[in-house]
Amino acid sequence: MIELTDVSVSYNDKVVLSEVSLRLTERRIGVIGSNGSGKSTFARLLNGLLLPDRGTVTVDGLDTKTKAKEVRQKVGFVFQNPDYQIVFPLVEEDIAFGMKNLGFDKATIAAKTEEALKRYDLWDHRTHAAQFLSGGQKQLLAISGVLVMEPSYIVFDEPTTLLDLRNKLTVTGAIRELEQTAIVVTHDLDLIADFDRVIVFADNRVMADDVPEVAIGKYRKAMGDV
Amino acid sequence: MFDLYRPGTSFLHRAPAGGKVLALFVLGTLAFIVDDIRLIFAGLALTLLLYPVCGLTLKNAWAQIRPTLWILIAIFIAQAIFNTWQLGVFVIARFGLLLLLAGLLTLTTRASDMIDGIERGLPFLRPLGVNPAKVSLALSLALRFIPVLAQITREVREAQRVRGLENSVIALAIPLFVRTLRMSDDIADAIEARGYRP
Numbered sequence: 001m002i003e004l005t006d007v008s009v010s011y012n013d014k015v016v017l018s019e020v021s022l023r024l025t026e027r028r029i030g031v032i033g034s035n036g037s038g039k040s041t042f043a044r045l046l047n048g049l050l051l052p053d054r055g056t057v058t059v060d061g062l063d064t065k066t067k068a069k070e071v072r073q074k075v076g077f078v079f080q081n082p083d084y085q086i087v088f089p090l091v092e093e094d095i096a097f098g099m100k101n102l103g104f105d106k107a108t109i110a111a112k113t114e115e116a117l118k119r120y121d122l123w124d125h126r127t128h129a130a131q132f133l134s135g136g137q138k139q140l141l142a143i144s145g146v147l148v149m150e151p152s153y154i155v156f157d158e159p160t161t162l163l164d165l166r167n168k169l170t171v172t173g174a175i176r177e178l179e180q181t182a183i184v185v186t187h188d189l190d191l192i193a194d195f196d197r198v199i200v201f202a203d204n205r206v207m208a209d210d211v212p213e214v215a216i217g218k219y220r221k222a223m224g225d226v
Numbered sequence: 227m228f229d230l231y232r233p234g235t236s237f238l239h240r241a242p243a244g245g246k247v248l249a250l251f252v253l254g255t256l257a258f259i260v261d262d263i264r265l266i267f268a269g270l271a272l273t274l275l276l277y278p279v280c281g282l283t284l285k286n287a288w289a290q291i292r293p294t295l296w297i298l299i300a301i302f303i304a305q306a307i308f309n310t311w312q313l314g315v316f317v318i319a320r321f322g323l324l325l326l327l328a329g330l331l332t333l334t335t336r337a338s339d340m341i342d343g344i345e346r347g348l349p350f351l352r353p354l355g356v357n358p359a360k361v362s363l364a365l366s367l368a369l370r371f372i373p374v375l376a377q378i379t380r381e382v383r384e385a386q387r388v389r390g391l392e393n394s395v396i397a398l399a400i401p402l403f404v405r406t407l408r409m410s411d412d413i414a415d416a417i418e419a420r421g422y423r424p
Contacts, residue, residue, distance in 0.1 A: 049415050069421065077419040084412040087420075088231055089369045093338040101421035127233045131373045145420065 001025050002046055002075070002153060002183075007055035009041050013152035018204045020055075024153075024183065027160065030192025031185040032219055033201030042201065043157050043185045047075035059153070069163045073102055076180075080158040082138035091133070091141060092117065092126040098149040116144035120174065136167025143174055156184040160191060189216055230369070231336050236280040238334040244343030250331050257323050263312075266319045274324045281332055290329030291322060298322070332369075341366050358424045367413070379406050 002024040009017040017038040024046075033039040044050035045057050048071045050066035057064045059071050079085045088094040092113055099109045117123040120140040125133060130141060141157060146154060156175065160168040172191055175182055184192060192198055198215035200208040200222075208218040233239075238246070253269075260266060277287045291298070298318045305314035331340070341362035348358035382401045391397040 044415070047419060049419055069423065072419060072421045077416075079412065079416055079419075081412065083374055087370055087413065087417055088366055089337045093336060095284040096338065097422075098420035101423065127231065129230045129373075130370070149421065164233075210303055 001060065003056075003058050004045065004052075004141060005056050005058075005180065007045065007051065007052040007057060009038075009045070010053055016204055017045075017052075020206055022199065022206065022209070024181070026196035027181050028192075028195035029181070029183045030195045030215075031183065031201065032187065032189065032192070032196040032216070033197060033207070034223065037201040038204040039185050039201045040157055043077075043183070045154050046153070046155050046183065047071055047077050049077065062125070073149060074152050076149055076151035077100050078139070078142050078146055078153040078154060078156045078159055080161050082135070082142040085142040085145070086130045086138060089129055089131075090126075091128055091130055092147075094141060095148055098145055098147055102149060112148045116148050120144055134167060135163050136170045139163065139171045140174060143171070145176075147180075151180060153181045153183065154178065156186070158186055159184065160186065160188050180204065193218075230332065232282060232286070232333050234281040234334065236334065238276070238280045238330065241334075242343065243335050243339040244347045246331050246335055247340060247343050247347065250327055253327055256326050257320050257327075263316045263319065265314065266323060268322050269321060270326070273323060273330065276330055277326075280330065282330075282333055286328065286333060287326055290325045294321070308354060337366050337369050355423055363417075363422070363424070371409075371413070374409070375406065377407070378402060 004020050004022045007016065007017060007020045020038075020042065030040060031039045037168050040166075041050060045052060045064070048057070048068045051057075051065050059074050062070050063145055064071050088096045088097055095113045099112060104112070113126075114123070117126050120137075120143070122137060122141060122144065125137070130138065133141060143154075144158075159175065160171055163171060167187075175184065175191075184195070186192060193211055193212050193216070194205070198208075198210065198212045198219075199203070199206055200215050200219045202222060207222065208215045210218070247422040252379060257266065257269065274284070274287055277284060298321060301321070302311075302318050305311070305317055335343075344365065345358045345362040348356070348361060351361075379398070379402055382398055382405065385401075386392070386394065386397045389397075
């Protein structure tokens with residue numbers, strides 16, 4: 001379980017998240033809100049990319065402030081733009097990067113790389129340059145690079161924003177099939193319509209926290225879409 | 227230098243990455259010490275011969291030279307005007323040899339192997355405050371992000387053209403600089419999120 005207790009974050013004296021307390025226990029959690037509402041800050045808190053100014057964030061009891069390495073292994077993070085997440089030139093090298101950082105042995109790295117590449121139909125591209133993949137393939141590569149690190153939770157920060165419909169459907173399908181807990185920050189309301197829970201951020205606070213139809217309804221109303 | 231790995235089974239593909247990096251360093255230094263043009267041309271011929279031997283094509287070799295062609299031509303013209311045309315030929319042959327050798331390295335070596343090799347070969351720099359892991363990651367990022375930067379440059383240039391700023395270097399440089407800085411923040415976050423600890 002990921003738990004936030006009375007969490008506040010500020011940048012240059014500007015409050016970007018204020019007194020948020022949440023327990024994340026469901027398997028599929030959507031996070032929505034207008035631009036600048038604090039949802040990306042919230043996402044970055046979950047795996048310790050960002051530390052709270054006040055309050056605590058714990059992952060299965062591990063504090064993100066003191067157990068950064070353990071938390072990073074438990075909580076994977078998929079960014080909006082896969083181009084900035086893929087750090088090695090070749091597809092198979094990039095998948096291995098996170099496992100090397102966590103100290104996996106060579107045989108495990110090779111086996112898990114093969115498994116991940118085959119899972120997302122990237123096997124034929126394994127020795128290709130990542131730059132020549134399509135947007136959807138790049139996002140699947142980014143997801144693979146996170147999955148092989150064996151996280152219990154995966155946070156997605158607007159994973160379909162830059163994709164066309166075909167690629168969006170591919171990535172959406174991949175998220176739905178994950179065994180891990182997925183926390184998806186998005187503007188795509190269709191993507192989270194069948195999730196277990198949706199949290200709505202507004203003015204740097206939690207405005208609604210409910211099942212999708214209720215939470216999305218409140219969000220639409222707040223945005224004037226009724 | 228920034229062309230990417232081509233899978234293969236040649237002796238150079240199988241050679242240890244650290245040894246290839248060291249060989250490039252030694253041969254590159256030699257190319258700038260030797261002042262006999264015949265030796266430079268012999269080196270060029272041998273290097274070109276290695277391309278097909280390693281399962282690569284002469285097109286691959288040309289791809290290493292092509293991006294710098296205008297720079298090589300400018301160097302030749304400058305040398306021909308201020309010194310002699312023979313010296314111009316000599317200087318560009320040297321650069322060409324260096325580019326082809328570097329191309330052989332990147333075409334026959336996975337970036338990850340090269341980086342591991344460099345990391346293993348640089349511990350002697352630790353007492354000077356240089357972290358080999360950071361150096362090798364920086365090299366990997368250079369290989370990976372040069373095409374991304376080229377794409378960003380194209381996007382910014384197109385955006386400026388739309389606004390009628392066709393030939394303004396500043397109009398290109400400032401947004402490019404800002405976007406690159408923002409990108410570097412995202413990349414740093416991504417590396418950290420994947421458990422990197424130098």
